[in-house]
Each structure stands twice: as C-alpha cells, then as structure tokens.
Amino acid sequence: MKRFLLRVLLFSLVFFALDKLFYIFLFIAPKLEEDHRLELLLNGKINKELIVMGSSRGAYNIIAEQIEKETGKTAYNISYAGSNVQFHLFLLKTLLKFNNKPKTIVLSLDNPYEFLYVKTFDYRYDKMYPLEKYNYINDELIRLDDKSKFSKIFCLARLNRNSFNFRKKGVTKESPILECGSMPFSIESGKNNFKFDDKKVRYPVKEELKDKKKAFLEFQKICKENNIKLIYCLAPNFRVYNSTLEHRIKDISLPENRFFVYDTTDFRYKKIEYFHDESHLNIRGAKLFTSELSKFINLNK
Amino acid sequence: MLFNSLTFALFLPVVFIFYWSVNKKSLKIQNILLLGSSYFFYSCWDWRFLFLLIFSTLLDFFSGIQIEKAKSQYQKKFWFWLSIIVNLGFLGIFKYFNFFAESLKDLISIFGFQVNIWSLQVILPIGISFYTFHGLSYVIDIYKNRIKAEKNFIDYALFVSYFPLLVAGPIERATHLLPQIKKKRNFNYEQAVDGLRQILWGLFKKIVIADNCAIQANLIFNNSTEYSGSTLAIGAIFFAFQIYGDFSGYSDIALGVSRLFGIELLQNFSFPYFSRDIAEFWRRWHISLSSWFKDYLYIPLGGSKGGRWGQVRNTFAVFLVSGFWHGANWTFIIWGLLNAIYFLPLLLLNKNRSHIEIVALESKLPSIKEFVMMVTTFTFTVLAWIFFRAKNVKHALQFISGIFSKSFFSLPTERPTYLILLILLFIVIEWLGRRNKYALEKLEFQYNTFFRWSMYMIIIVFVFIFGAREQEFIYFQF
Incomplete structure (x- = not known):
C-alpha cells in the first residue's frame, strides 16, 4: 500500500511539473490573435465615454472613431460578429469590472433575431479560449460548464486543440479591425448578387428564448444601476423595415433608455452600393449610418 | 457525480x-x-x-x-x-x-x-x-x-x-x-496499478473518443436533412465510435475503480468492432447484459432445445426485449429486431459459434477474408445504430434514405481531420491490445517504467486537451 501511494504521489508530482510546462501555450495564445479587444478589456485599457456593443451589425456598421469626431465623446467598439445577447452581457460585466464605466452604451440589436434562436448567433467561447491564462475568463467558462473545474488546477485543462495552431487568427482582410475596435467592410469586398427584399417577414413572438430576454433585461438593469445611458440601435438590412422587434423591445425597455432606428425613408439604404451583403453595410453605408447615429447621440446628450 | x-x-x-x-x-x-x-x-x-x-x-x-x-x-x-x-x-x-x-x-x-x-x-x-x-x-x-x-x-x-x-x-x-x-x-499492488491503468484507458475512450465523436454525431443527426449521404454515413460512424467509447469507457473505469478495492467485476466489452459476424459481436458487446438475457430469458424460454423454430423464436424474443430494455421507444425495439434479423442467417446455417477466439489471434494482421468480414459486420452494426440514435423511427428512416442517395458519392462536408486521426489511433491501440481484457493491460510486461510513464502522460495530456465539458454517459439514461 505504501509503495503504491508513493508511486502515485511521484507520478502526480512528475505530471504536475509537466503540466506547468504547458503554460507556455497559454502565454502564446493571446499573441496569436489579431483582435485584442477582449484582452484590452480585461487589462482595463478601454476607458471611453461611449461604448458600442452588439454582434456583426455593431462591429461592421458602426464606426466608433467617426462617433468620436462627430459627438466629441471618446468611443470604442467591442461588438463581436456572431455574438448573442448573453455574450454582450458578459462583455458589459467585464467592462465594468476592469475599466472606468462609460457614460453611454450603444447596443446594436439584431433585427429580427435578438431574442430568437439562430445557429449563427452564439456565445463566443472561441474569443475566450485564447485568453484562458486569465482566471477571470477561466472562471466564466467553468460557470458556463464549458470547462471542467480541473482547469483551476491544471494548465492542460485550460488548453484545447486550437492552442496548438500557431497561425494568426481572427480578422479578415475585407474587414480589418480599426484602432477604435470597429471593423467596417471595404467597398471592394462586397457581394453584388443580392436584391432588395421588399417582403415583410413575420416575427415569431412565440419562438423568443427566455434566456436571451433574461440577459437583455439584466443588461439594461446593470446600465441603470451604473447610471449609464443606454441606446438601442437598429441598423438597416437590405430589406423593408419590420418594426416588430422595435415594439417588442419598447415593451420591455426601461423608460430612460433611448431607441434609435435608421432613417427608413432614406433611399440610399435601398441601394446595393451601400451594402456588403443582405445584412451588413459596407464602409460607405457604415459612414452614413454612423453619422445618423451621431446626430441622435448629440440630440440626446 | x-x-x-x-x-x-x-x-x-x-x-x-x-x-x-x-x-x-x-x-x-x-x-x-x-x-x-x-x-x-x-x-x-x-x-x-x-x-x-x-x-x-x-x-x-x-x-x-x-x-x-x-x-x-x-x-x-x-x-x-x-x-x-x-x-x-x-x-x-x-x-x-x-x-x-x-x-x-x-x-x-x-x-x-x-x-x-x-x-x-x-x-x-x-x-x-x-x-x-x-x-x-x-x-x-x-x-x-x-x-x-x-x-x-x-x-x-x-x-x-x-x-x-x-x-x-x-x-x-x-x-x-x-x-x-x-x-x-x-491490498494487491499489481491489481491496484492495473486498476489505475484501466481507469486511464476508460477516460481516454470516454473523453477523447466518445465526447469528441458526440459533437460531430450530434451535429449531423440533429441536422440530418441538411447533409449529403456521405456526411450522414460519416455521422453514423461517429456515433458508432461514440457509443462504444462511451459505454466501454464507462465499463473500463468501473472495472478499474473496483480493482482498487480488490474486487473484480465482469468484463463487459471485448473489442466488439473486431467481430467477424454479428453473433461474435454480441458475445463481445455489453457481455454482462447479453449473458443475463441468455440465462434468465433465452434458456427459460427453451433455449435451443425447441428445435430450429423455437431457437429462432427465442432469439428474436431476446433481441426485442434487449432493445426494449434500452429505452421506451420504438427505435430501440427496431434496433433489437434488426440485430435479430442479422443473427438469423447464422442461426439457420448453424454458424453462430464460428468465431469464438479474437480475430488474428496468432498473427499481427487479419487475413483479407477476416478484414472483409469485420468491415461487413461493422457496417451492419452502424446501420442498426442509426435507429438507436435517431429521435424516432421516421427520423431513422429519413437518415438511412439520405445515406443511400446519389450524394453518398460526394465528399462529406463534415470531416474533421483531427477526429478521424484520433479514431485511427484508437483503432490501432485497440488492435494491438485485442488479446487482452483491455487494450493497455499488458503494458506492464512489455515496456520499462520510463516508456510506460511516458505513455500514461501522453494519454493524460490527450484527455485534458481533447476534453472540455463534463458530459454524461449515454447509458445513464437506460
């Protein structure tokens, strides 16, 4: 028995030492990312007056540095393509934990998918994995049941097979990340084989997900508690505007929050030259939309 | 827990x-x-x-x-x-x-x-x-x-x-x-060490093989209408390895844990995917359940004493009840029935006990005939697993008809290289250890401490890197 325990102990010690060598992969992982916004957030480097949050429609359609120029407020964009409202909530909590709280948050909404299930809108675990060296991130992944509690002890349990992929990851040439965190699409990269959709799509109220609504309510509650002005924002799609989501949001929104919708009468939002694809503007469209948003911010100071 | x-x-x-x-x-x-x-x-x-x-x-x-x-x-x-x-x-x-x-x-x-x-x-x-x-x-x-x-x-x-x-x-x-x-x-030192080794191999099967196959199998089964025939076929194969890794992995952990307390449990799996016919498969898959049904259902019903017809009837009864034991769903009953149908020709030709010993017992590789038999048995097994995994009978039939469509000859859209390599590695290790109770059993006698410890370390590294969420075992639901 004693021999057995000693051998197990010795093996465990050797393994423990080996495990610590793998820290190098945790250390390297953030450097392989081209998008450092989440890491900046964790390091308390995003101390701005206005923060833009949302999914791809926030990242590609809203140019933070333009807002800065047009409103005089310092601004930064921490929108992530393909992210859902639960992830936005996590970003908000992270922002408030490690940085100075902003005065205004612009939350770009996904019309009509904000509360619906869509495969392409998810919690962006993949953005968190490269930052596993931060205990805060690891704890969040454990809370989400994405990592086991072993990761509190072992470096290896914080790694995954992508940790051994040493290629640069994250940003494409067609939407490079700007210093302000925005990622507008270049004009050249756009598709040209899509048409304006003038059919109104039915909004399936019954299919709304409770978890998404809960996260949304918590998001606005946190903003209220921290005295942050919250602006909900709806960017154009290359289709006729459907106001159902706007009404759904207004029903549950706190009265002090503001709601901004693009100018649905502006003919330019029906021109393909302003769009990258059916759901996203290109840089020309983004500039137009951002200037509208800036005016709205100036009016609601 | x-x-x-x-x-x-x-x-x-x-x-x-x-x-x-x-x-x-x-x-x-x-x-x-x-x-x-x-x-x-x-x-x-x-x-x-x-x-x-x-x-x-x-x-x-x-x-x-x-x-x-x-x-x-x-x-x-x-x-x-x-x-x-x-x-x-x-x-x-x-x-x-x-x-x-x-x-x-x-x-x-x-x-x-x-x-x-x-x-x-x-x-x-x-x-x-x-x-x-x-x-x-x-x-x-x-x-x-x-x-x-x-x-x-x-x-x-x-x-x-x-x-x-x-x-x-x-x-x-x-x-x-x-x-x-x-x-x-x-306390027996060798038994305890062997127990730990079996636990480790069980964890590898469960976390590295089963849980990773589960991700792909779930994706393909849950969106089966969107995939080509070749992708569906690969999805069914992933599920075959998921269920094997999951259940035999659980059994290995259970046996290994028990050995730490000086108690030997019944062997539950014996390399079933190396079987040359379906009868051999059932002597190697979930052995404790098969033998339970043999002793408490097949033999009380008359076993093989009631002539050929009686034998066929009793065999079908055992497979149907076995299917139903797995779950209250028609899919499991059809899964049982399919296996009984596979079994029938062997029974009628009196060839259900042709392959008792493990394949290629005395050689390193199987003969071409044995290889073909193994692949055929595996293919039939995979086909039956589709019913086991499907949500309902309609889903299973849609899945199968999807496989046997023209798109079967196209390149699968879901073909994760890392997982295919892991499965191949797994097959090689299982093949090398097929004469033992579990693949790593004789490691102790073949290699020195340094090599053995290195092997264990590599397996643990794999377990950590390829494992993430704690996923339940499939058989917990039964």
Whole structure:
C-alpha cells in the first residue's frame, strides 16, 4: 500500500511539473490573435465615454472613431460578429469590472433575431479560449460548464486543440479591425448578387428564448444601476423595415433608455452600393449610418 | 457525480484511503464503508431515489430469505412473484409508463377517437435498469435453488449498490460478486496499478473518443436533412465510435475503480468492432447484459432445445426485449429486431459459434477474408445504430434514405481531420491490445517504467486537451 501511494504521489508530482510546462501555450495564445479587444478589456485599457456593443451589425456598421469626431465623446467598439445577447452581457460585466464605466452604451440589436434562436448567433467561447491564462475568463467558462473545474488546477485543462495552431487568427482582410475596435467592410469586398427584399417577414413572438430576454433585461438593469445611458440601435438590412422587434423591445425597455432606428425613408439604404451583403453595410453605408447615429447621440446628450 | 468529474476525482482517493486504512482491514467495516460511499455516490444525483434503491434492496433481501425458508411451494411462489412484480413494476412505471400510454393513445387515434391519457412527469431514476436486474437475477437464482439466500444485509446491499457498477453496470451476478464481498480482501499492488491503468484507458475512450465523436454525431443527426449521404454515413460512424467509447469507457473505469478495492467485476466489452459476424459481436458487446438475457430469458424460454423454430423464436424474443430494455421507444425495439434479423442467417446455417477466439489471434494482421468480414459486420452494426440514435423511427428512416442517395458519392462536408486521426489511433491501440481484457493491460510486461510513464502522460495530456465539458454517459439514461 505504501509503495503504491508513493508511486502515485511521484507520478502526480512528475505530471504536475509537466503540466506547468504547458503554460507556455497559454502565454502564446493571446499573441496569436489579431483582435485584442477582449484582452484590452480585461487589462482595463478601454476607458471611453461611449461604448458600442452588439454582434456583426455593431462591429461592421458602426464606426466608433467617426462617433468620436462627430459627438466629441471618446468611443470604442467591442461588438463581436456572431455574438448573442448573453455574450454582450458578459462583455458589459467585464467592462465594468476592469475599466472606468462609460457614460453611454450603444447596443446594436439584431433585427429580427435578438431574442430568437439562430445557429449563427452564439456565445463566443472561441474569443475566450485564447485568453484562458486569465482566471477571470477561466472562471466564466467553468460557470458556463464549458470547462471542467480541473482547469483551476491544471494548465492542460485550460488548453484545447486550437492552442496548438500557431497561425494568426481572427480578422479578415475585407474587414480589418480599426484602432477604435470597429471593423467596417471595404467597398471592394462586397457581394453584388443580392436584391432588395421588399417582403415583410413575420416575427415569431412565440419562438423568443427566455434566456436571451433574461440577459437583455439584466443588461439594461446593470446600465441603470451604473447610471449609464443606454441606446438601442437598429441598423438597416437590405430589406423593408419590420418594426416588430422595435415594439417588442419598447415593451420591455426601461423608460430612460433611448431607441434609435435608421432613417427608413432614406433611399440610399435601398441601394446595393451601400451594402456588403443582405445584412451588413459596407464602409460607405457604415459612414452614413454612423453619422445618423451621431446626430441622435448629440440630440440626446 | 460523473466518473469524469472533479468531484469523483476527490471522492475516489478519500474512499480508497479510508478503505485500506481500516483497522486490521476489518471486512465488515470495509463493506459498511463501501456501502455508505455507494449510497453517497448515488444520492449525489438525486437523494430522493435513494429510498427507491433501498426499498428495492430490502424487498429482494427479504424475499430471498423467505423463498429459501418457505415451507410450501405456494409461499415460495408468493415471495418470488412479489419480488418480480414489484421490481418490474417500478421499472415499468418509471421507464415505460409514458411509452405505453402514448402508444395506446396513438392506437386509439387510428380508430378516430381522441383521448387524453395521463402521463407521468417524472425523471428516470438513474441506474434503475441495472440494479433491478441485479435484484431479479438474485431472486431467480434462489428460487431455482442455484444459490443460498444472503443473510447479511450489508453484504447484499453492497452487491446491489456497489458504486462502480451502480449506475451503468456491468450487470453482476450474485454467484460472482457476493463471494468476493464476503471474502477478506488484502491490498494487491499489481491489481491496484492495473486498476489505475484501466481507469486511464476508460477516460481516454470516454473523453477523447466518445465526447469528441458526440459533437460531430450530434451535429449531423440533429441536422440530418441538411447533409449529403456521405456526411450522414460519416455521422453514423461517429456515433458508432461514440457509443462504444462511451459505454466501454464507462465499463473500463468501473472495472478499474473496483480493482482498487480488490474486487473484480465482469468484463463487459471485448473489442466488439473486431467481430467477424454479428453473433461474435454480441458475445463481445455489453457481455454482462447479453449473458443475463441468455440465462434468465433465452434458456427459460427453451433455449435451443425447441428445435430450429423455437431457437429462432427465442432469439428474436431476446433481441426485442434487449432493445426494449434500452429505452421506451420504438427505435430501440427496431434496433433489437434488426440485430435479430442479422443473427438469423447464422442461426439457420448453424454458424453462430464460428468465431469464438479474437480475430488474428496468432498473427499481427487479419487475413483479407477476416478484414472483409469485420468491415461487413461493422457496417451492419452502424446501420442498426442509426435507429438507436435517431429521435424516432421516421427520423431513422429519413437518415438511412439520405445515406443511400446519389450524394453518398460526394465528399462529406463534415470531416474533421483531427477526429478521424484520433479514431485511427484508437483503432490501432485497440488492435494491438485485442488479446487482452483491455487494450493497455499488458503494458506492464512489455515496456520499462520510463516508456510506460511516458505513455500514461501522453494519454493524460490527450484527455485534458481533447476534453472540455463534463458530459454524461449515454447509458445513464437506460
């Protein structure tokens, strides 16, 4: 028995030492990312007056540095393509934990998918994995049941097979990340084989997900508690505007929050030259939309 | 408490150290400790069902004694049937009530009537199919005068509730496990090391193979209408490795854990995917369940004594009941039926015992004929697994018709290279170790400490890197 325990102990010690060598992969992982916004957030480097949050429609359609120029407020964009409202909530909590709280948050909404299930809108675990060296991130992944509690002890349990992929990851040439965190699409990269959709799509109220609504309510509650002005924002799609989501949001929104919708009468939002694809503007469209948003911010100071 | 959780990683060493440091290695205290740990282990899922487990244990314990003491055949039968009916009754209520209610509702609706049949909104007590079968075999064996009734409640309760096998088997027999529980156990270094090695291999199968295959299999099965025939075929193969890695991995962990306590459990898997025909497959897959059905269903029904027709009837009965045991769904029944159909030609040609020894016993590689036979058997097995995994029969049929479409000849859209490489590595290791009880068993005798430790380290690294979420074992739902 004693021999057995000693051998197990010795093996465990050797393994423990080996495990610590793998820290190098945790250390390297953030450097392989081209998008450092989440890491900046964790390091308390995003101390701005206005923060833009949302999914791809926030990242590609809203140019933070333009807002800065047009409103005089310092601004930064921490929108992530393909992210859902639960992830936005996590970003908000992270922002408030490690940085100075902003005065205004612009939350770009996904019309009509904000509360619906869509495969392409998810919690962006993949953005968190490269930052596993931060205990805060690891704890969040454990809370989400994405990592086991072993990761509190072992470096290896914080790694995954992508940790051994040493290629640069994250940003494409067609939407490079700007210093302000925005990622507008270049004009050249756009598709040209899509048409304006003038059919109104039915909004399936019954299919709304409770978890998404809960996260949304918590998001606005946190903003209220921290005295942050919250602006909900709806960017154009290359289709006729459907106001159902706007009404759904207004029903549950706190009265002090503001709601901004693009100018649905502006003919330019029906021109393909302003769009990258059916759901996203290109840089020309983004500039137009951002200037509208800036005016709205100036009016609601 | 999952075998692959941190909680279990803390629970096991604590129980192990207490168990072997008991004063003078008192058997009684060791058994009490194991029983208490088993009840704690079970109550970590849902403590309320612990009462059901204890009630079932008490019933079978007293029924066994009463059957043995009975002075008349009437009394003997009374206690026997009481135990059988109550045990199967619990199983029926918790596992099959809703299935029968729904089936009845569907049947009535065929005649144009709509009825509302009350359904049970209750979760299935974990392990109920396994511990019920423990109890049943025990009572049947006493009734048939094969064994004596156990008089020590602690020992009997431990036989039913021993934590390594409590939730997903192997399904033990009183004749095999009870004598070990009653015998003084001394710590055996080699046995304990071998136990740890088997646990490690089980974790590799579960976490590296099964859980990673599960991600792909779930993706393909849950969106089957969107995929080509070739992708669906690959999805079915992923599921075949998922279920094998999951269940045999669980069994390896269970056997390994038990060895740490000096108790040997029944081998449950013996490289089934290297089988050359379906009869061999069933001698190598979930062995403890197959042999249970053989002893307590096939033979009582007449076995092979009733002529060819009787043999066919009994074989079909066993496969159908086996399918139904897995779950209250027509998919499992069809899965059982399919396997019976596969079995039929072998039975009729009297070739169901052609392959007893493991393939290529004396050589490194199989012959071409053996290889073709293995691939054919595997293909038929995979086809049956589709019913096992599908949501319902319609889904399974859609899936199969999707495979046998023109798009079968296109390149699969989901073909994760890392997973295919992992599966190939797994097959190679299993092939090299196929003559043993589990793939890594003889590592001790073949290589020096440095090589062995390096191997263990690599396996642990794989387990950590390819494992993320703690995922439940498939057989927990049965």
